Amino acid sequence: MKMTRVCAKALAFLFVASGMFANAQAAGGGIAWDKAPDRTNDLVALQNGAKLFVNYCMTCHSASYMRYNRLTDIGLSEQQIKDNLLFATDKVGETMVASINPKEAKQWFGANPPDLTLVARSRSAAGQGSGADYLYTYLRTYYPDESKATGWNNLAFPNVGMPHVLWQLQGMRQPVFDMTSEHGREVKIFKGWEQLTPGSMTALEYDHAIGDLVSFMQWMGEPSQKSRTRIGVGVMLFLLILTAFTWRLNAAYWKDIK
Numbered sequence: 001m002k003m004t005r006v007c008a009k010a011l012a013f014l015f016v017a018s019g020m021f022a023n024a025q026a027a028g029g030g031i032a033w034d035k036a037p038d039r040t041n042d043l044v045a046l047q048n049g050a051k052l053f054v055n056y057c058m059t060c061h062s063a064s065y066m067r068y069n070r071l072t073d074i075g076l077s078e079q080q081i082k083d084n085l086l087f088a089t090d091k092v093g094e095t096m097v098a099s100i101n102p103k104e105a106k107q108w109f110g111a112n113p114p115d116l117t118l119v120a121r122s123r124s125a126a127g128q129g130s131g132a133d134y135l136y137t138y139l140r141t142y143y144p145d146e147s148k149a150t151g152w153n154n155l156a157f158p159n160v161g162m163p164h165v166l167w168q169l170q171g172m173r174q175p176v177f178d179m180t181s182e183h184g185r186e187v188k189i190f191k192g193w194e195q196l197t198p199g200s201m202t203a204l205e206y207d208h209a210i211g212d213l214v215s216f217m218q219w220m221g222e223p224s225q226k227s228r229t230r231i232g233v234g235v236m237l238f239l240l241i242l243t244a245f246t247w248r249l250n251a252a253y254w255k256d257i258k
């Protein structure tokens with residue numbers, strides 16, 4: 001009897017705690033996330049994503065669980081990697097480490113640029129979407145904000161310390177809000193974007209590029225996903241054939257005894 005009561009209390013506590021956790025996330029989480037396209041099987045998209053990642057993110061961010069020569073898995077040759085992607089080092093066997101000094105980064109941006117190898121996996125949130133959805137939204141919702149040290153703010157990550165490093169591609173956009181009143185309180189509802197200055201890409205091209213970049217980050221978080229599925233199917237086939245053989249062998253063994 002006592003045990004059931006303790007169990008019930010523990011359950012109630014878990015319920016309340018998980019509710020609080022969900023609320024805390026919703027409060028700090030900014031806007032609803034868009035669904036990211038999944039191009040983790042598309043080698044051309046992954047290669048484009050890798051190029052964007054190396055060119056625009058690795059000044060500040062590392063992907064220190066990733067080696068350059070692993071990029072041969074997305075269809076690049078070692079020569080292509082050497083010619084197009086090696087800026088921070090000259091060895092293809094090296095891990096992808098940022099060029100920035102972490103101490104200086106902390107001073108400049110007020111926060112350390114985190115390692116991005118696993119970020120597509122770590123940033124998912126229940127009820128909001130996958131880590132890829134978060135990244136896809138985050139990289140598309142920057143807007144200029146004079147009150148910030150970097151001059152930028154973000155709808156998915158309010159008061160972020162990272163500037164909009166892709167602004168030349170996207171141009172500057174301002175979010176547009178509708179004001180409505182809810183229970184007598186003014187509430188801002190996000191309506192859409194107004195393009196202030198054009199970028200070198202159209203909005204559609206930019207979304208496409210970010211889709212590639214996010215797919216690359218997803219692949220990077222789990223590079224053996226594809227080979228694992230392939231090996232899994234192979235193993236199942238092998239076991240099936242082995243079963244057939246064993247069956248026959250068993251019959252052959254018992255043939256003379258019966």
Ligand code: HEC
Pocket residue numbers: 052053056057058059060061105109111112113114116119123135139157159160161162163165166
């Ligand atoms: C100029 C340096 C710089 C560059 C270049 C840069 N970042 Fe960042 N990034 C930062 C800093 C600083 C933070 C930490 C921000 C914070 O915690 O407020 C950050 C944080 C992040 C985060 C974590 C957000 C979160 O929710 O915790 C992601 C994801 C990210 N960057 C992705 C990228 C991608 C993708 C690129 C390339 C397109 C990139 N960054 C380029 C400085 C940079």
